[in-house]
Amino acid sequence: MPTPNPSSSSVAAICELARPRPDGWHFRKDSPRRSQWAAERLETVRASLACCELCAHRCRVNRLKGPAGLCHAGATARVFSAQLEVGDELELVPAFALALSGCNLRCGFCISGAESWQAEAGGSLDAAGLAAQAGLALARGAKSVLLLGGEPAIHLPSVLEIVAALPDDARLVLKTNGFSSALARSWMENLFDVWVVDYKFGQNDCARRLAQVSDYAAVVRENLIWARDHSELIVRHVLLPGHLDCCWRPVAAWLAGNLPGIKVSLRAGYWPAWQAQRFPELRQTVAIEEHEAATAIAREHRLRLIP
Numbered sequence: 001m002p003t004p005n006p007s008s009s010s011v012a013a014i015c016e017l018a019r020p021r022p023d024g025w026h027f028r029k030d031s032p033r034r035s036q037w038a039a040e041r042l043e044t045v046r047a048s049l050a051c052c053e054l055c056a057h058r059c060r061v062n063r064l065k066g067p068a069g070l071c072h073a074g075a076t077a078r079v080f081s082a083q084l085e086v087g088d089e090l091e092l093v094p095a096f097a098l099a100l101s102g103c104n105l106r107c108g109f110c111i112s113g114a115e116s117w118q119a120e121a122g123g124s125l126d127a128a129g130l131a132a133q134a135g136l137a138l139a140r141g142a143k144s145v146l147l148l149g150g151e152p153a154i155h156l157p158s159v160l161e162i163v164a165a166l167p168d169d170a171r172l173v174l175k176t177n178g179f180s181s182a183l184a185r186s187w188m189e190n191l192f193d194v195w196v197v198d199y200k201f202g203q204n205d206c207a208r209r210l211a212q213v214s215d216y217a218a219v220v221r222e223n224l225i226w227a228r229d230h231s232e233l234i235v236r237h238v239l240l241p242g243h244l245d246c247c248w249r250p251v252a253a254w255l256a257g258n259l260p261g262i263k264v265s266l267r268a269g270y271w272p273a274w275q276a277q278r279f280p281e282l283r284q285t286v287a288i289e290e291h292e293a294a295t296a297i298a299r300e301h302r303l304r305l306i307p
């Protein structure tokens with residue numbers, strides 16, 4: 001992945017101007033109108049894209065001018081899927097799931113790789129229309145509205161635009177890869193009822209090789225602890241074939257030691273999608289024996305597995 005080049009005095013000046021102060025700026029749980037709060041903040045958050053630090057890559061590029069940064073995303077999100085889904089954790093489904101194109105990771109095995117790697121994929125965002133669809137789904141029995149990607153947090157202004165249009169009492173779920181910056185998460189405080197965080201890799205080496213990302217573990221762990229302290233949290237781990245000992249075992253041990261009692265969703269449905277053929281061990285599905293061994297590791301660490 002190429003490294004952005006933010007080194008100029010003009011970039012520094014824009015960054016200083018673009019960054020709103022996050023202190024005391026978050027949505028309060030006792031505030032009556034989440035939609036109004038989101039509507040009032042979205043232009044300020046959009047202005048921060050002039051020097052984007054929405055995720056831990058902290059590219060400091062100007063996304064208001066067009067697609068930029070490691071995510072190659074511009075100022076407005078595009079939508080590649082908006083539909084009722086039943087494949088997520090049982091306590092969340094059926095959910096009206098809204099998927100935004102573009103991501104800050106480059107997982108070679110991504111199940112929605114074409115849309116996740118390309119922020120320009122999908123259709124334009126119509127917040128009012130999507131909110132109407134979500135409202136209809138909720139009225140017909142959907143339990144929650146799920147925002148996912150790609151990575152939704154890289155599109156925080158568009159996320160706020162959607163939240164501003166949604167009913168205030170909708171149960172909002174953020175499905176994220178946990179690679180947000182401290183700045184972005186401070187703006188998302190209390191905005192979502194549930195964070196579902198994909199804790200994908202137990203080793204930075206695996207994260208670097210499979211998702212082209214550095215410093216993965218420290219960032220995700222910091223965000224997981226923050227999410228536990230600020231919302232309901234479900235930690236999801238998709239078992240990767242051949243990554244039981246390097247990834248699941250250390251993830252399980254860390255969760256047991258640092259987030260005891262947290263809900264853990266251990267998923268065995270890996271499918272070799274997108275560019276998985278580039279990685280020999282990822283060319284097959286997870287063997288039954290591997291799934292059984294993963295469950296035994298969860299039991300050994302007394303993890304609270306949820307369906």
Ligand code: SF4
Nearest residue numbers: 052055058059069071
């Ligand atoms: S969201 Fe992350 S990857 Fe994208 S431009 Fe901003 S800091 Fe870079």
